[in-house]
Amino acid sequence: MAKKRTVRTIHQERTPVAELDAFTRAHNFEEVNCGYTEAEAIRESERCLFCPDPKCIEGCPVSIDIPNFIQKIGERDYRGAYEVITGTNLLPAVCGRVCPQENQCEGVCTVGETLESVAIGRLERFIGDLAIQNNWINKPYIQPSRSSNGGRYRIGIVGSGPSGMACAADMAKAGCDVTVFEAFHEAGGVLRYGIPEFRLPNTVVDAEIDKLKELGVRFECNVLVGRLFTIEQMIEEMGFDAVFIGTGAGYPTMLNIPGDSLNGVLSANELLTRCNLMRAREFPNVDTPLPLGKHVVVVGAGNTAMDALRVSMRLGAEKVTCVYRRSKVECPARAEEVHHAEQEGIEFNWLTNPIEILDDGEGNVRAIRCIRMELGEPDDSGRRRPVTIPGSEFEIETDEVVYAIGTNANPIIGQTSKLKLNKWGYIATDKTLMTSIAGVFAGGDIVTGAATVIMAMGAGRKAAQGMKAFLGIRDIGPLRRDHSIFGIDAREHNFMRVRVAA
Amino acid sequence: MITSDNSAPVLTGNRPFEILRREDYSDVTYMLEVHHPQMARAAQPGQFVIVMSHSDGERIPLTIADFKREKGTITLVIQAVGKSTLEMKEMCQVGTHLYGLAGPMGIPSHVSSAKKVICVGGGLGVAPVYPQARALKEAGAYVIGILGYRTKDLIFWEDKFRAITDELIICTDDGSAGIRGFVTDGIRQALESHPDTEEVIAIGPPVMMKASAQATKPYGIKTMVSLNPIMVDGTGMCGGCRVKVGEKVKFACVDGPDFDGHEVDFDDLMIRLRRYKEEERVARERWSESCRMSTAAVGSEYATVSA
Ligand SMILES: Cc1cc2nc3c(=O)[nH]c(=O)nc-3n(C[C@H](O)[C@H](O)[C@H](O)COP(=O)(O)OP(=O)(O)OC[C@H]3O[C@@H](n4cnc5c(N)ncnc54)[C@H](O)[C@@H]3O)c2cc1C
Ligand SMILES: Cc1cc2nc3c(=O)[nH]c(=O)nc-3n(C[C@H](O)[C@H](O)[C@H](O)COP(=O)(O)OP(=O)(O)OC[C@H]3O[C@@H](n4cnc5c(N)ncnc54)[C@H](O)[C@@H]3O)c2cc1C
Ligand code: SF4
Ligand code: FES
Numbered sequence: 114m115a116k117k118r119t120v121r122t123i124h125q126e127r128t129p130v131a132e133l134d135a136f137t138r139a140h141n142f143e144e145v146n147c148g149y150t151e152a153e154a155i156r157e158s159e160r161c162l163f164c165p166d167p168k169c170i171e172g173c174p175v176s177i178d179i180p181n182f183i184q185k186i187g188e189r190d191y192r193g194a195y196e197v198i199t200g201t202n203l204l205p206a207v208c209g210r211v212c213p214q215e216n217q218c219e220g221v222c223t224v225g226e227t228l229e230s231v232a233i234g235r236l237e238r239f240i241g242d243l244a245i246q247n248n249w250i251n252k253p254y255i256q257p258s259r260s261s262n263g264g265r266y267r268i269g270i271v272g273s274g275p276s277g278m279a280c281a282a283d284m285a286k287a288g289c290d291v292t293v294f295e296a297f298h299e300a301g302g303v304l305r306y307g308i309p310e311f312r313l314p315n316t317v318v319d320a321e322i323d324k325l326k327e328l329g330v331r332f333e334c335n336v337l338v339g340r341l342f343t344i345e346q347m348i349e350e351m352g353f354d355a356v357f358i359g360t361g362a363g364y365p366t367m368l369n370i371p372g373d374s375l376n377g378v379l380s381a382n383e384l385l386t387r388c389n390l391m392r393a394r395e396f397p398n399v400d401t402p403l404p405l406g407k408h409v410v411v412v413g414a415g416n417t418a419m420d421a422l423r424v425s426m427r428l429g430a431e432k433v434t435c436v437y438r439r440s441k442v443e444c445p446a447r448a449e450e451v452h453h454a455e456q457e458g459i460e461f462n463w464l465t466n467p468i469e470i471l472d473d474g475e476g477n478v479r480a481i482r483c484i485r486m487e488l489g490e491p492d493d494s495g496r497r498r499p500v501t502i503p504g505s506e507f508e509i510e511t512d513e514v515v516y517a518i519g520t521n522a523n524p525i526i527g528q529t530s531k532l533k534l535n536k537w538g539y540i541a542t543d544k545t546l547m548t549s550i551a552g553v554f555a556g557g558d559i560v561t562g563a564a565t566v567i568m569a570m571g572a573g574r575k576a577a578q579g580m581k582a583f584l585g586i587r588d589i590g591p592l593r594r595d596h597s598i599f600g601i602d603a604r605e606h607n608f609m610r611v612r613v614a615a
Numbered sequence: 616m617i618t619s620d621n622s623a624p625v626l627t628g629n630r631p632f633e634i635l636r637r638e639d640y641s642d643v644t645y646m647l648e649v650h651h652p653q654m655a656r657a658a659q660p661g662q663f664v665i666v667m668s669h670s671d672g673e674r675i676p677l678t679i680a681d682f683k684r685e686k687g688t689i690t691l692v693i694q695a696v697g698k699s700t701l702e703m704k705e706m707c708q709v710g711t712h713l714y715g716l717a718g719p720m721g722i723p724s725h726v727s728s729a730k731k732v733i734c735v736g737g738g739l740g741v742a743p744v745y746p747q748a749r750a751l752k753e754a755g756a757y758v759i760g761i762l763g764y765r766t767k768d769l770i771f772w773e774d775k776f777r778a779i780t781d782e783l784i785i786c787t788d789d790g791s792a793g794i795r796g797f798v799t800d801g802i803r804q805a806l807e808s809h810p811d812t813e814e815v816i817a818i819g820p821p822v823m824m825k826a827s828a829q830a831t832k833p834y835g836i837k838t839m840v841s842l843n844p845i846m847v848d849g850t851g852m853c854g855g856c857r858v859k860v861g862e863k864v865k866f867a868c869v870d871g872p873d874f875d876g877h878e879v880d881f882d883d884l885m886i887r888l889r890r891y892k893e894e895e896r897v898a899r900e901r902w903s904e905s906c907r908m909s910t911a912a913v914g915s916e917y918a919t920v921s922a
Contacts, residue, residue, distance in 0.1 A: 380854040
């Protein structure tokens with residue numbers, strides 16, 4: 114860094130990233146965003162101003178030391194960059210792809226005040242992918258932590274989504290014996306069954322899970338906790354010293370309008386699970402079917418809706434339409450996803466609310482009846498409330514309607530344990546993410562309601578901190594910003610176990 | 616109970632799910648006893664499992680027809696009706712393993728304190744009603760069993776039911792054994808001699824459950840049914856298993872599978888079960904071709920009752 118960079122001296126244009134062209138990709142499941150090449154990554158790294166008071170770190174839910182890793186990219190010290198990121202973020206290849214950066218780090222980046230912000234997400238992904246290619250892993254020096262009776266602490270993790278993976282990794286690094294229980298036959302949570310291949314290839318999820326296995330984490334699939342054994346049994350009978358619950362918020366909401374139960378009406382979760390986890394797009398070579406409509410209508414406009422729209426397009430629907438009751442400005446999906454969907458030829462009906470699904474006389478969907486909306490006064494969330502325009506009802510011909518209007522807490526853990534829940538059925542926790550049962554922690558969507566990958570991951574790590582405190586394992590805290598503790602580099606600290614005198 | 620030894624590995628998941636015993640009751644009905652000690656301990660009447668027979672397979676729901684806690688096994692009784700169940704009939708031999716087996720799923724049946732109950736099983740419902748009948752018997756109830764089969768050759772588990780019921784009525788469509796007629800005829804006959812029956816439990820094809828619920832409605836006797844909609848995950852994640860009960864939408868896998876038969880919208884269930892008819896046909900035909908096996912074995916239990 115010879116001269117101090119200013120907004121005027123840096124490359125003015127954000128380095129573009131190669132993407133599959135919209136026409137080809139709309140018919141296959143290849144990843145849309147091809148990622149930066151080395152030269153592109155270096156060029157983009159040169160746009161960072163290394164602000165003395167970096168806003169981006171504050172914008173990041175897990176406070177990645179962003180300028181530090183970008184600087185390392187500039188120095189071509191990719192391994193170093195990887196270590197900076199994984200100091201706080203375990204899943205760079207995943208988060209670089211799916212984080213809503215425009216509302217987080219990139220949204221507050223200083224460069225973004227005058228030009229397009231630094232492409233932090235793409236740089237993160239560049240490093241994450243390199244790590245997978247080169248099989249880098251922060252294999253820490255793990256000293257087995259001993260519980261009072263001399264054995265290793267045993268930690269049970271329920272659910273293998275990002276929150277469970279993060280908690281598992283931290284506890285394994287703390288020398289504990291960690292087992293992850295997953296109800297499905299494959300691990301990964303929403304990363305596996307929800308987010309489709311063209312946004313997050315399965316190979317990336319596999320690679321992240323393999324890293325956890327290298328840390329000694331065991332995965333036990335086909336285990337429905339609550340029913341096969343309860344949370345209470347894990348603590349009282351199975352010898353777990355602490356448990357983390359990260360079961361997500363997968364219970365889909367239906368619209369509750371006439372025609373809800375017609376054949377051809379399904380939740381986005383069902384569509385995506387059939388397509389991603391069960392690989393129904395290969396039917397009849399695999400056994401799970403997914404009959405596809407000619408004209409698919411998706412209700413909702415969040416990330417899940419965008420995935421459902423784009424998956425339907427790729428499965429070969431002739432026409433795919435999005436119906437959303439607010440306007441494009443209020444749409445909760447990532448800007449990039451909406452943009453991609455539009456490029457791929459998906460039609461958007463903003464300010465449109467479905468009121469009834471009509472049948473063909475044989476129990477199948479024939480059309481969806483909607484009403485037009487206009488924006489009224491702002492509501493509690495600050496967004497302008499949509500109000501109906503009387504007499505504006507109209508029909509859209511369709512043979513498949515997909516609901517992507519949100520999810521609720523999964524009821525199984527609540528049904529089978531005495532854990533305290535809040536009034537919406539999510540698990541209640543204290544500040545350390547401990548639940549009403551001592552030693553049992555919870556985090557991710559099952560505590561907050563549907564959120565993001567990075568929030569879930571952050572929660573998993575926070576719970577791990579709470580768990581270590583609970584067990585009396587001294588923790589140096591992954592989120593601490595100072596770079597050395599007792600004169601030892603923080604990086605090393607993060608992976609070393611310091612035990613308290615008993 | 617479960618291991619409490621700190622150093623011992625947890626005895627769950629990724630275990631082989633080995634098939635220890637198999638019995639064929641007819642051309643279409645077969646029984647598998649699968650090794651899963653932890654599930655055998657946890658299972659309760661009315662619960663089900665999700666099975667994947669191989670990595671490209673479907674996740675199919677099957678009722679836990681019996682569980683042997685000491686032996687560490689659960690018992691599945693399966694009727695070959697389509698690609699997956701036909702294929703399992705060929706593949707699942709003693710010594711082989713299931714690819715995936717998750718459960719026990721669903722809310723266990725409420726074992727009521729009723730003093731007199733009728734347990735009805737039709738076709739593929741015969742096996743699922745067994746653990747409930749046994750639990751009721753153990754709870755001290757007077758249990759009347761009614762089992763419906765198409766014909767004499769398809770009868771199975773008669774002895775098992777004799778051992779745990781106080782009275783047993785067998786019905787066959789063609790009269791080749793027991794009374795000639797449908798289980799609804801059996802229900803009427805039983806209700807005539809036992810008007811003090813407090814509860815009826817009916818499990819079988821949707822038409823049979825619907826007819827059973829209609830048969831008991833005039834008497835105002837509580838009638839529980841176990842619904843079998845199409846499922847994917849079995850954990851409340853997809854909503855594919857939603858059913859209408861008393862005008863409310865319920866997910867059978869986590870809110871059921873047992874519901875009050877007088878509240879269930881059976882027509883809705885039957886329509887939804889036809890959702891994948893075309894794909895099921897394609898899959899079955901492809902599979903039959905590929906193994907050059909006749910599909911003659913495919914029988915329909917719907918013939919057990921009149922609609
Ligand atoms: C289609 C879709 C697209 C999304 N896109 C984005 C995006 O682009 N960017 C972003 O940041 N976020 C996105 N999200 C949100 C994000 O994926 C979630 O917030 C995040 O995955 C939550 O993580 P989690 O660990 O809490 O739970 P999950 O990822 O939901 O994982 C929970 C796991 O627990 C398992 N489980 C549940 N109950 C039990 C039980 N009783 N026993 C054992 N296992 C159990 C489940 O099978 C599942 O595997 C998306 C979500 C969806 C559905
Ligand atoms: C809670 C529950 C318990 C069940 N218990 C048993 C049992 O103990 N023994 C038994 O033989 N069968 C049972 N079934 C039904 C069994 O799951 C289906 O027969 C099986 O999935 C059919 O798969 P297939 O590929 O062989 O046939 P397909 O050709 O796919 O379908 C044949 C028939 O099965 C129905 N079906 C298809 N897929 C499913 C699915 N995923 N879930 C439910 N029904 C489906 C179809 O509507 C069709 O009528 C149960 C179903 C449920 C929901
Ligand atoms: S805010 Fe932007 S320019 Fe400043 S350090 Fe962060 S990424 Fe670099
Ligand atoms: S089977 Fe998916 S919600 Fe019940």
